[in-house]
Amino acid sequence: MVAPSRPLLAIVWHSRTGAAEAMARAAYDSAGEGALLLAAEHAEPAVLLAAAGYLFVCPENLGGMTGTMKEMFDRTYYPLLGRVEGRPYATAIAAGSDGRGGQAQIDRIVTGWRLRRVAGPLIVNLGAQTPEAILAPKRVAGQALQSCRELGAALAEGLRLGIF
Helix, strand or coil: CCCCCCCCEEEEECCCCCHHHHHHHHHHHHHCCCEEEEEHHHCCHHHHHHCCEEEEEEEEECCEECHHHHHHHHHHHHHHCCCCCCCEEEEEEEECCCCHHHHHHHHHHHHHHCCEECCCCEEEECCCCCHHHHHCCCCCCHHHHHHHHHHHHHHHHHHHCCCC
């Protein structure tokens, strides 16, 4: 995808089984012009610094965010420290049963950046409880994808209007 010259909303995602990617794409599809859909492994400090706000989307694995999302924060944390205070963010977590651990881990990290949460956590519980179900490709239900679309649209519009 071609990045806008200065993205308003960076939607940073990682997915293992497709659910978080589908959620990120739904948010991106409704965010409109100025949004950037960015796989966590490709997120670089300069791109994140250029964005006015963030939506972090990932699955919860073993009670926390995925390693790839954590690695993105590890790579970008210090280059952005002291440079993104007050910018808005939200989270969307694909979970097997809970999701609060992954969401809380992101919240703890971005507290150091002094980001400002502007929407409640969106946790999509997929109910995967067996090893087979956890590892299987996921389909996200229509209502959950609609919630992701609404979150992407609200974040983007709030940034465009200067509300955030």
